Amino acid sequence: MYTWHRLMHSVSWGWRFHQVHHTDASMNISTAYRFHLVEVFLSGIPKLFLIWVFGISPSHLLIYEILYAIELVFHHSNFALPLKIDKCLSDFIVTPNYHRAHHSQSWQETQSNYASFLTIWDKLFKLHYYPQYPDKIKLGLEKSNNNLNIMELILMPLYH
């Protein structure tokens, strides 16, 4: 999923779909489910391939999917952990403030914190960044397309 997320930001066709996830101007649990259907479908292909290659059992996959879903909702939420705890936890797992930087309008901040579960991947690629003032981060896309309706979001990859 880490490689997939990096790909979605680095190739133009990937960003066309992934930008839908980044249009939210305020982060909450719904942001965790704000993905273009094409991206959801395409991301399943490498996942299925890895399940086949490593022979992952249904029970192990279920455990992974449950933990992943909990973490996805947690780090997209507006759950306000005390700053010190959030920062400390972000040395290991993705926290709300840590992930806010990835949803920043600032291109430099968006190019960091790609992890969706363990932050060791960002540390490995020197993309681990903890924002000094998480509350001050302007979320969403720089261009003014934060208030698009569902049809506009579905068609967004065709026009942006």
Ligand SMILES: [Zn+2]
């Ligand atoms: Zn992203």
